[in-house]
Amino acid sequence: MTDLKRQAELRQSIELFYFAYRAFTSRPDHILAGQGLGRAHHRILYFVGRHPNIAIHGLLDLLEVSKQALNAPLRHLIEKKLVSMNSAEHDKRFKQLQLTEIGKELEAQLTSTQMQHLAAAFDSTDRETEIAWRSIMKALPEKL
Amino acid sequence: MTDLKRQAELRQSIELFYFAYRAFTSRPDHILAGQGLGRAHHRILYFVGRHPNIAIHGLLDLLEVSKQALNAPLRHLIEKKLVSMNSAEHDKRFKQLQLTEIGKELEAQLTSTQMQHLAAAFDSTDRETEIAWRSIMKALPEKL
């Protein structure tokens, strides 16, 4: 394959990535906006849901933001009673985070929306295509 | 396949998408930060580069942001002489945008970084896998 054609493919892939990710986040964004929440809140809801009793620092390592950046949206979620926080027994420095019942409901709604979105794209092709997509996505965060 | 296993796959795909996109944008973000620019500037540079003489409204339609949101980063790029703007001959209401020479250089650097990133992931698998990835990415922006 000529270099030029390869470049065009790679450029197209950049655009596909951009538009696909934007589409992928737009439905949760819309649901969240109706509650005065944003994408940062979504990420917290998601990861607290997946890792019950996670500490603030655990969340920081996953999200790779400063703890100050986490603070405002997390406090917001606690005020709205979507997330609960308590000090750990074994070490009172640690705060443990959990989703409340309504937090779980919202997280399930957001995640379900995205699962349906992905499922629609996956189901329009075959199993091998879906597995291939995941294998590329797994490779991307690896360091060069 | 059981529903539970399918759910786990879809949940994993959500996370893969998040981490892959974050990795994909992190290198350009880093280059841009060194010049006092952000992701908004990157998108403008990219689309003006791909669509020479695009008008303001064309950019707004591609980026799906408000004109006020576009205004500040675009003005910034023009001040830094990375983008040039002039009125169209056929209709002076339209402003035409182009990359300057140094704008082209920066855009090429950013795009090249992302092309290399994708190429590294693609080259670690076979041609079919790459094509499959693009086909899923193409399907995602389609309305349900």
Add this chain to the structure above:
DNA sequence: TAAAATAGTCAACAACATTGACCTATCGAC
């Protein structure tokens, strides 16, 4: 027990986005 490390919070600020209101300039149609 005093120092150092860890976990988390508060305050000030900046980038990037929103909506709404209002302005100029240009073009096409009548």
Add this chain to the structure above:
DNA sequence: GTCGATAGGTCAATGTTGTTGACTATTTTA
């Protein structure tokens, strides 16, 4: 030539998400 539609620019107020720096509280360690 005036009127209405279109393209663009600007100001103000607001909100989310992020930054850095200084701070408190708790635990570990030397």
